[in-house]
Amino acid sequence: MADPLPFRRDDPTHQPPLHAPSYRSTQGRAPLLAPIRAPITVTEASAPRFDPAHYPTRLDLSRLEGRPALGERIIVAGRLTEEDGRPVANAMIEIWQANAAGRYDHPGDQHDAPLDPNFLGRGRLFTDGNGEYRFETIKPGAYPWGNHHNAWRPNHIHFGVHGAGSAQRLITQMYFPGDPLLALDPIFNTIPNAVARERLVSRFELDLTVPEYALGYRFDIVLRGRDATPFEDGHA
Amino acid sequence: MSTAHQTVGPYWHLLEYEGWDDLLREGGPNAGMEGEAVTLTGRITDGAGAPVTDAQIEIWQADPEGRYDGAFHGFGRARTDEAGRFRFRTVKPGPVPGRGNATQAPHIQLQIFARGLLRHLTTRAYFAGEALNHSDPLLALVPEERRGTLIAKPGAAGEWVLDIRLRGDGETVFLDI
Numbered sequence: 001m002a003d004p005l006p007f008r009r010d011d012p013t014h015q016p017p018l019h020a021p022s023y024r025s026t027q028g029r030a031p032l033l034a035p036i037r038a039p040i041t042v043t044e045a046s047a048p049r050f051d052p053a054h055y056p057t058r059l060d061l062s063r064l065e066g067r068p069a070l071g072e073r074i075i076v077a078g079r080l081t082e083e084d085g086r087p088v089a090n091a092m093i094e095i096w097q098a099n100a101a102g103r104y105d106h107p108g109d110q111h112d113a114p115l116d117p118n119f120l121g122r123g124r125l126f127t128d129g130n131g132e133y134r135f136e137t138i139k140p141g142a143y144p145w146g147n148h149h150n151a152w153r154p155n156h157i158h159f160g161v162h163g164a165g166s167a168q169r170l171i172t173q174m175y176f177p178g179d180p181l182l183a184l185d186p187i188f189n190t191i192p193n194a195v196a197r198e199r200l201v202s203r204f205e206l207d208l209t210v211p212e213y214a215l216g217y218r219f220d221i222v223l224r225g226r227d228a229t230p231f232e233d234g235h236a
Numbered sequence: 237m238s239t240a241h242q243t244v245g246p247y248w249h250l251l252e253y254e255g256w257d258d259l260l261r262e263g264g265p266n267a268g269m270e271g272e273a274v275t276l277t278g279r280i281t282d283g284a285g286a287p288v289t290d291a292q293i294e295i296w297q298a299d300p301e302g303r304y305d306g307a308f309h310g311f312g313r314a315r316t317d318e319a320g321r322f323r324f325r326t327v328k329p330g331p332v333p334g335r336g337n338a339t340q341a342p343h344i345q346l347q348i349f350a351r352g353l354l355r356h357l358t359t360r361a362y363f364a365g366e367a368l369n370h371s372d373p374l375l376a377l378v379p380e381e382r383r384g385t386l387i388a389k390p391g392a393a394g395e396w397v398l399d400i401r402l403r404g405d406g407e408t409v410f411l412d413i
């Protein structure tokens with residue numbers, strides 16, 4: 001059996017560091033020691049294949065049993081690819097978010113904003129054969145958090161993605177264009193490279209927008225690609 | 237350029253994962269599967285030794301024959317409780333091919349997601365007493381005095397215990413994959 005190709009290593013400026021003093025919770029939780037660089041084996045090159053029969057899809061967060069959630073209905077769509085542009089088909093994507101008032105339907109969220117009985121804020125979907133996905137929801141509100149005085153998270157939707165290898169597992173957040181809170185947000189700004197940050201900001205697209213119905217936002221997601229150069233420590 | 241990671245935050249529990257910590261659950265993808273049932277459990281603690289009570293842990297493992305592409309669905313997800321404890325019920329994986337002609341000792345990959353972790357952490361649980369642990373290519377890369385952080389110890393019947401220290405004394409070995 002041929003050895004699996006390793007995955008490309010990210011430029012460290014394109015990813016957030018584990019240690020970020022501006023994001024207070026990192027201080028007690030980020031490891032102090034450097035990780036051990038491990039060769040890619042079948043454990044990292046393979047990943048679970050999810051069967052929608054056991055992982056049911058929920059594509060429309062904007063209503064619950066036919067009753068509409070409060071807030072601005074939006075469409076979010078995009079394409080999941082690897083770094084070389086190859087689409088990732090049949091990949092499971094999970095999403096979760098606050099409601100239009102900036103409140104999560106979660107017992108831990110004590111923000112004094114109303115819950116919406118018609119909004120659960122969670123979804124699950126699978127990319128199609130071209131790596132494309134699409135779902136409907138309502139635009140999440142900003143919410144305060146205790147990181148520092150007058151700290152507010154920008155509007156965002158949490159995304160969890162499973163690729164073809166467990167080393168490609170990705171959890172990220174999608175933001176919205178023109179949000180004045182982005183410049184002030186420690187979590188967004190832990191990513192050193194401005195281009196990498198901007199890729200987390202969705203684009204408004206008139207082509208995705210449905211007349212008389214909802215605005216459309218595009219959010220493309222890129223998983224680590226394979227690296228054709230052999231593993232440098234002689235494990236190839 | 238791949239998409240940047242962002243923390244899972246404190247509210248990932250909104251994801252539906254009912255019973256996903258039991259890979260052998262009734263009606264689940266592995267219902268009725270053969271194999272030695274084991275429980276993998278442990279506590280996650282932070283730099284102060286305090287329990288991490290809001291973490292998400294995912295596992296990925298081979299079947300008892302060491303295959304990832306067989307009928308067994310080797311994925312699970314659990315949360316930590318008020319004591320920082322997680323628990324999975326699964327089957328014990330078999331030895332898995334390594335690079336070249338190497339064989340890897342039986343292991344379960346763990347990925348840990350939590351508020352305060354801007355990217356998730358990856359580690360492995362090996363099983364104490366396995367002869368193959370002595371020749372495992374990954375364990376060989378780990379300084380001997382830290383190797384124990386990757387090796388689950390037998391607990392009560394069928395239970396394997398691996399505590400995870402995110403930071404500080406006895407810090408778990410995390411993997412850059």
Ligand SMILES: [Fe+2]
Pocket residue numbers: 098153156158245
């Ligand atoms: Fe959030």
